[in-house]
Amino acid sequence: MKEKDYLDIDFIDIITQPKINRRDFLKRFGGGIIVFFTIGDASTLIAQRERPGYPSDFNAYLRIGADGRVACLVGKIEMGQGVITSLAQELAEELDVSFDSVDMVMGDTDRCPWDMGTFGSLTTRSFGPYLRKAAAEARAVLMEMGAEYLKIPIEMLQVSNGVISHKKQSNKMISYAELTKGKIIERHLAREPIQKKPADFKIMGKAFFRSDSLEKVTGKAKFAGDIQLPGMLYAKILRPPAHDAQLKSINTEAAEEIEGVQVVRDGDLIAVLHPNPEVAEKALTKINAKFDIPELAVDDKSIFDHLLKVADSGEVVAEGGNLADGEKQAATMVEATYLNSYVAHSPMEPHTAVAHIDGGKITVWASTQAPFRVKSEIERELNFPSDKVRVITPFVGGGFGGKTRNQQAIEAARLAKLTGKPVQVAWTRKEEFFFDTFRPAAVVKIKSGLSDSGEIALWDYHVYFAGERGSQHFYNIAHHRTKSYGGWSGANSGAHPFRVGAWRAPANNTNTFARESHIDMLAEKSGLDPFTFRMKHLKEEKMKRVLKAAAEKFDKTFTKAPSGRGIGISCGIDADTYVSAIAEVEVDKKTGKVQVKRVVSAQDMGLVVNPQGATIQMEGCITMGLGYALSEEIHFKGGNILDTNFDTYELPRFSWLPKIETVLVDTDDEAPHGGGEPAIITMGAVIANAIYDAIGVRLFQLPMTPERIKEAMGQG
Numbered sequence: 001m002k003e004k005d006y007l008d009i010d011f012i013d014i015i016t017q018p019k020i021n022r023r024d025f026l027k028r029f030g031g032g033i034i035v036f037f038t039i040g041d042a043s044t045l046i047a048q049r050e051r052p053g054y055p056s057d058f059n060a061y062l063r064i065g066a067d068g069r070v071a072c073l074v075g076k077i078e079m080g081q082g083v084i085t086s087l088a089q090e091l092a093e094e095l096d097v098s099f100d101s102v103d104m105v106m107g108d109t110d111r112c113p114w115d116m117g118t119f120g121s122l123t124t125r126s127f128g129p130y131l132r133k134a135a136a137e138a139r140a141v142l143m144e145m146g147a148e149y150l151k152i153p154i155e156m157l158q159v160s161n162g163v164i165s166h167k168k169q170s171n172k173m174i175s176y177a178e179l180t181k182g183k184i185i186e187r188h189l190a191r192e193p194i195q196k197k198p199a200d201f202k203i204m205g206k207a208f209f210r211s212d213s214l215e216k217v218t219g220k221a222k223f224a225g226d227i228q229l230p231g232m233l234y235a236k237i238l239r240p241p242a243h244d245a246q247l248k249s250i251n252t253e254a255a256e257e258i259e260g261v262q263v264v265r266d267g268d269l270i271a272v273l274h275p276n277p278e279v280a281e282k283a284l285t286k287i288n289a290k291f292d293i294p295e296l297a298v299d300d301k302s303i304f305d306h307l308l309k310v311a312d313s314g315e316v317v318a319e320g321g322n323l324a325d326g327e328k329q330a331a332t333m334v335e336a337t338y339l340n341s342y343v344a345h346s347p348m349e350p351h352t353a354v355a356h357i358d359g360g361k362i363t364v365w366a367s368t369q370a371p372f373r374v375k376s377e378i379e380r381e382l383n384f385p386s387d388k389v390r391v392i393t394p395f396v397g398g399g400f401g402g403k404t405r406n407q408q409a410i411e412a413a414r415l416a417k418l419t420g421k422p423v424q425v426a427w428t429r430k431e432e433f434f435f436d437t438f439r440p441a442a443v444v445k446i447k448s449g450l451s452d453s454g455e456i457a458l459w460d461y462h463v464y465f466a467g468e469r470g471s472q473h474f475y476n477i478a479h480h481r482t483k484s485y486g487g488w489s490g491a492n493s494g495a496h497p498f499r500v501g502a503w504r505a506p507a508n509n510t511n512t513f514a515r516e517s518h519i520d521m522l523a524e525k526s527g528l529d530p531f532t533f534r535m536k537h538l539k540e541e542k543m544k545r546v547l548k549a550a551a552e553k554f555d556k557t558f559t560k561a562p563s564g565r566g567i568g569i570s571c572g573i574d575a576d577t578y579v580s581a582i583a584e585v586e587v588d589k590k591t592g593k594v595q596v597k598r599v600v601s602a603q604d605m606g607l608v609v610n611p612q613g614a615t616i617q618m619e620g621c622i623t624m625g626l627g628y629a630l631s632e633e634i635h636f637k638g639g640n641i642l643d644t645n646f647d648t649y650e651l652p653r654f655s656w657l658p659k660i661e662t663v664l665v666d667t668d669d670e671a672p673h674g675g676g677e678p679a680i681i682t683m684g685a686v687i688a689n690a691i692y693d694a695i696g697v698r699l700f701q702l703p704m705t706p707e708r709i710k711e712a713m714g715q716g
Contacts, residue, residue: 062091062131062134062135062138064095064138064142064176064180065177065180066177066180066181067177067181068097068101068162068175068176068177068180069101069102069103070091070092070095070097070101070102070103070162071102071103071105072087072088072091072102072103072104072105072131073105073106073108073111073112073113074087074104074105074106074107074112074113074115074127074131075106075107075109075112075113075114075115075371075372076106076107076115076118076123076127077106077107077118077368077369077371077393077396078104078106078107078212078395078396079118079369079395079396079397079398079399079403080396080397080398080620081118081123081617081676082210082610082613082616082617083118083123083124084104084106084210084211084212085208085209085210085211085212085610085613086124086128086208086609086610086613087104087123087124087127087128087131088102088104088211089203089204089206089208089609089610090128090131090132090135090204090609091131091132091135092203093132093135093196093201093202093203093204094132094133094135094136094139094195094196095135095136095138095139095162096139096159096160096161096162097161097162097176098161098162099203099208101161101162104211106393107371107391107392107393108371108390108391108392108393109371109372109375109389109390109391109392110390110392114372115127115371115372116370116372117369117370117371117372117373117404118369118370118399119369119370119399119401119404119502120575120674120677121505121574121575121577121673121674121675121676121677121678122575122674124609124672124674124675125575125576125606125671125672125673125674128609128672129671129672132195133193133195136193136194136195136196137188137189137193139159139193140189140193140194141187141188141189142159142164142176142179143157143159143164144187145179145187146159146164146174146179149174149179150164150166150172150173150174152166152172156168162175162176162177163175163176164176164179198607198668198669204607204609204610205607205608205609205611205668206610206611207610207611207612208610208612208613209612210612210613210616212395215395216395221394221395222394222395223349223352223367223394223395223396223397224349224352224353224354224365224366224367224393224394224396224426225349225352225367225424225426226394227354227365227394227424229354229356229422230422231275231421231422232275232354232356232421232422232423232424233262233273233274233275233280233415233419233421233422233423233424234273234274234275234276234277234280234423234424234426235271235272235273235280235411235412235415235423235424235425236271236272236273236277236280236281236283236284237269237270237271237284237411237425237431238250238270238271238272238284238287238289239431239434240291241291241293241640242291242293242294242638242639242640242641243434243497243498243638243639243640243641244294244497244639245291245292245293245294245639246291246292247289247290247291248290248291248292249289249290250270250287250288250289250290251287251288251289252265252270252272252286252287254286254287254288255272255283255284255286255287257286258274258279258282258283258286260274260275260276260279261273261274261279261280261283262274262419263283264415264418264419266414266418269411269414269415270287270289271411271415272284272287273415273419273423277424277426293638293639293640294638294639295638296637296638296640297497297638298497298638299635299636299637299638300341300342300441300633300634300635300636300637303341303342303441303497304339304441304443306495307441307442307443307464307465307486307495308443308464310494310495311464311465311485311486311495312485312486313485314462314483314484314485315468315483315484315485316481316482316483317468317471317472317482317483317484318471318472318473318480318481318482319480319481319482320477320478320479320480320481321477321478321479321480322479323458323460323479323480323481325478325479326449326457326458326459326477326478326479326480327449327457327458327479329449329451329457329458329478329479330448330449330450330451330457330458331449331450331451331452332449332450332525333447333448333449333458334446334447334448334449334450334518334521334522334525335445335446335447335448336445336446336517336518336521336700337443337444337445337446337700338443338444338445338446338510338513338514338517338518338700338701339441339442339443339444339700339701339702340439340441340442340466340509340510340513340628340684340701340702341441341633341634341701341702341703342438342439342440342441342500342633342634342636343438343439343503343627343628343632343633343634344402344432344433344436344438344439344632344634344643344649345398345399345400345401345402345403345436345437345438345439345503346432346436346627346632346646346649346651347397347398347399347400347402347403347432348397348398349367349396349397349398350367350426350427350428350429350431350432351367351402351403351406351407351408351426351427351431351432351435352366352367352408352424352425352426352427353365353366353367353368353406353408353409353411353412353413353424353425353426354366354412354422354423354424354425355409355412355413355415355416355422355423355425356416356422356423357416357417357420360388361387361388361389361390362378362382362384362388362389362390362413362416362417363390363391363392364378364389364390364391364392364409364412364413365391365392365393365394366391366392366393366406366408366409366412367393367394367396367397367403367408368391368393368396368399368403368404368406368409369396369399369401369403369404370403370404370406371391371392371393372391373404373406374391374406374409375389375390375391377406377409377410378391378409378410378413381410381413381414382413382414382417391409400503400504400624401437401501401502401503401504401506402436402437402501402502402503404501404502405437405499405501407435408425408426408427409425411425412424412425429644429645429646430644430645433634433641433643433644433645433649434641434644435499437499437500437501437502438498438499438500438501438503438634439488439500439501439503439506439509439628440465440466440488440495440496440500441465441496442463442464442465442466442510443463443464443465444461444462444463444464444466444510444511444513444514445461445462445464446459446460446461446462446514446515446518447460448460448518448522450522450525450526454526454527454528454536455476455478455537456475456476456477456522456537457477457478457479458477458479458480459473459475459477459479459480459481459482460480460481461473461480461481461482461483461514461515462482462483462485463482463483463484463485463507463510463511463514464485464486465485465486465487465488465495465496466487466488466506466507466510466511467484467486467487467488467489467506467507467510468482468484468487468507468511469488469505469506469507469508469511469574470505470507470508470509470510470511470512470515470572470573470574470681471484471507471511471515473515474538474539474540474543474571474573475519475534475537475538475539476537476538476539477537487507488500488501488502488503488506488507489501489502497636497638497639498636498639498641504621504624504676504677504680505574505575505677505678505680505681508572508574508677508681509625509628509680509681509683509684510684510702512570512572512681512682512684512685513684513685513688513702514685515685516569516570516571516572516682516685516686516689517685517688517689517698517700519533519534519537520561520568520569520685520689520692521698523560523561524560524561527560528560529558529559529560529561530558530561530568530569530689531547531551531558531569532558534547534569534571535547535548538571540578542578542604543571543573543578543580545604545665546571546578546579546580546602546603546604546665547569547571547580547602549580549602549663549665550580550581550582550600550601550602550663551582553600553602553661553663554582554598554600561689561692561693562692562693562694562695562696563693564693564694564695565584565693565694566584566585566586566587566597566690566691566693566694567582567583567584567690567693568582568583568584568585568685568686568687568688568689568690568691568692568693569581569582569686569689570583570682570683570684570685570686570689571682572678572681572682573678574674574677574678574681575673575674575675575676575677575678576605576606576673576674577603577604577605577606577673577674577675577678578603578604578665578678579601579602579603579604579678579679579681579682580601580602580603580682581599581600581601581602581622581679581682581683581686582599582600582686583596583598583599583600583658583686583687583689583690584596584597584598584599584658584690585597585687585690585691585694586694587691587694587695587709589695589713591706591710592705592706592707592708592709592710592713592715593706594630594687594691594704594706594709595656595658596626596630596656596658596687596690597658597659598658598659598660598661599622599658599659599660599661599683599686600661600662600663601618601621601622601660601661601662601663601679601682602662602663602664602665603618603662603663603664603665603675603678603679604665604667604673605664605672605673605674605675605678606667606670606671606672606673607667607668607669607670607671607672608664608672608675609672611664613675614664614675615662615664617675617676617679618660618662618675618679619660619662621676621677621678621679621680621683622658622660622679622680622683623652623657623660624652624680625679625680625682625683625684626652626656626657626683626687627650627651627652627703628683628684628702628703629683629684629687629688629702629703629704630652630656630687630703630704630705631650631651631652631703631705632649632650632651632703633649633702633703633705634649635648662679684702687704688704691704691709695709695713697709697712697713698712699712
């Protein structure tokens with residue numbers, strides 16, 4: 001990510017003072033061309049949010065510098081999903097500049113316009129269209145300026161790589177840089193800017209390697225933990241042994257005897273600090289603290305009964321027909337209960353932050369998905385005015401929804417204020433497991449029925465504490481109802497013994513696992529293979545097309561399960577993207593171990609901005625999905641987390657990886673949809689269905705560990 005001197009502009013007043021006039025804005029901004037644009041209609045954006053409170057308006061700012069380089073200041077962050085590349089492609093395409101001339105500046109609350117955060121596969125589908133619109137307007141404004149400068153009718157001009165020229169007399173030209181050099185230009189179009197059509201794309205829709213690749217593979221990329229400041233102290237914080245444990249007594253004398261150690265106590269925050277992190281860690285072990293630990297109410301085995309007991313009356317999220325009529329029409333009934341355990345985010349980079357107060361202003365470098373949320377939290381916690389708080393988000397080493405919570409940044413900020421020195425708080429892996437918000441444990445109950453002719457006559461679906469995302473089916477079912485009880489945010493008091501939250505495609509992994517496992521059970525009862533049964537019942541041609549694309553790539557015949565071949569199918573919808581997966585597995589009946597041999601995933605995500613990036617995202621989803629399907633779960637007793645590192649919490653390994661094949665279904669006539677999460681939602685069910693096809697054993701709980709498989713086979 002390149003940075004130029006002209007990007008070192010203080011945007012904080014522009015962001016926090018909505019009444020600033022245009023003249024003052026231009027004086028603060030400096031030279032170049034500025035294009036103002038608004039990011040969409042508030043009602044649309046609110047509808048995309050899963051909770052209220054989204055501001056009614058915000059601005060993003062695009063700048064074309066005097067040197068011809070283009071800067072786009074975006075409140076989004078880059079955590080491995082590749083938007084640092086795809087957003088630059090969109091800007092370069094509509095502006096008609098080279099991709100290499102675009103500098104993305106992301107996640108800096110002093111430079112960038114307000115943003116709600118980076119999650120939900122929303123960046124490309126919600127921010128991207130407005131970025132394109134702004135770039136198209138900038139291009140049109142520059143064309144008008146070029147026509148005036150060259151004294152040539154605008155219809156006789158063309159532009160390429162930031163150079164405007166006469167269509168027939170190529171020696172008559174002027175560059176964007178020459179037009180903007182040393183000037184302040186404010187101009188708006190009297191008409192709606194015209195955006196390019198896919199047939200005219202030169203940059204969008206083409207495969208681009210990630211623009212941050214070189215920095216990351218060479219180690220030059222900066223993460224929050226790489227920030228080193230003069231006089232910086234490393235903080236190690238006293239943590240309770242269990243959630244909701246209360247401190248009874250504490251003695252810090254032994255820690256304070258270590259040379260250079262500073263012990264800070266501020267209410268609930270007790271920390272030791274030292275210029276050497278190892279010394280700080282040693283000092284922490286010297287603190288003698290005693291806690292009152294709550295009684296163990298639930299554990300990882302009793303949690304599901306607990307969730308059903310504390311569930312509220314639920315909410316109907318979809319329905320049609322009449323369940324009583326459906327039950328009368330059903331000749332064959334199929335009922336089942338599906339479970340999934342708590343799952344950790346487990347990013348490579350733990351939550352980390354560095355805070356520094358200088359001249360009454362605090363700057364925090366934070367590993368976060370929501371820098372503006374961090375900014376607001378620090379304002380409240382430290383009682384600092386808005387213009388005295390700046391949050392900078394360097395590269396983020398994975399988030400998956402877990403880094404929307406920012407406890408480490410608040411801790412660093414508080415300690416920087418208390419000590420008067422720069423402070424780094426970097427969670428250990430144990431802290432990461434303890435304080436991470438987990439994907440919630442959840443229960444799904446389905447009662448269904450088939451008519452004499454093999455049609456799905458009844459679908460009664462109840463999901464507890466996963467959330468409703470992905471719970472609505474997409475099959476032809478005359479009589480159906482879907483109810484959701486609680487959600488992934490853990491809003492129901494007392495439902496969970498610790499905090500839960502969004503985990504990549506929240507709720508949809510659970511719901512797709514349950515729905516698609518159940519569809520396979522109905523297929524078997526009907527006497528059809530899983531592919532034919534789905535094609536018979538799917539409502540939308542788009543999903544049929546995606547499933548066909550996966551099947552054609554898989555290139556094998558489908559037979560009624562269990563066939564002994566180990567082939568499974570799963571379909572789903574997430575972030576407006578339709579996805580289908582087909583997997584082939586091998587199961588060792590003696591050990592219960594599953595080896596996924598091959599996965600084909602096809603998805604229709606509308607217009608694909610960067611096919612290379614989309615493919616990488618699908619491959620990442622499939623790899624990560626192996627974990628929640630086969631091994632990842634949090635064991636606990638009450639508020640005591642028993643898995644604190646990767647010796648017991650098992651992530652997918654290289655040896656687990658199947659042959660992965662991806663298909664991007666071409667639909668350039670649609671707007672881009674989300675691509676960061678869809679492929680992961682199918683992994684639980686596709687593996688469960690493949691296991692059943694291989695050995696005739698149905699697994700109803702995630703993860704499908706060797707122990708659970710052996711138990712299901714009667715060997716446990």
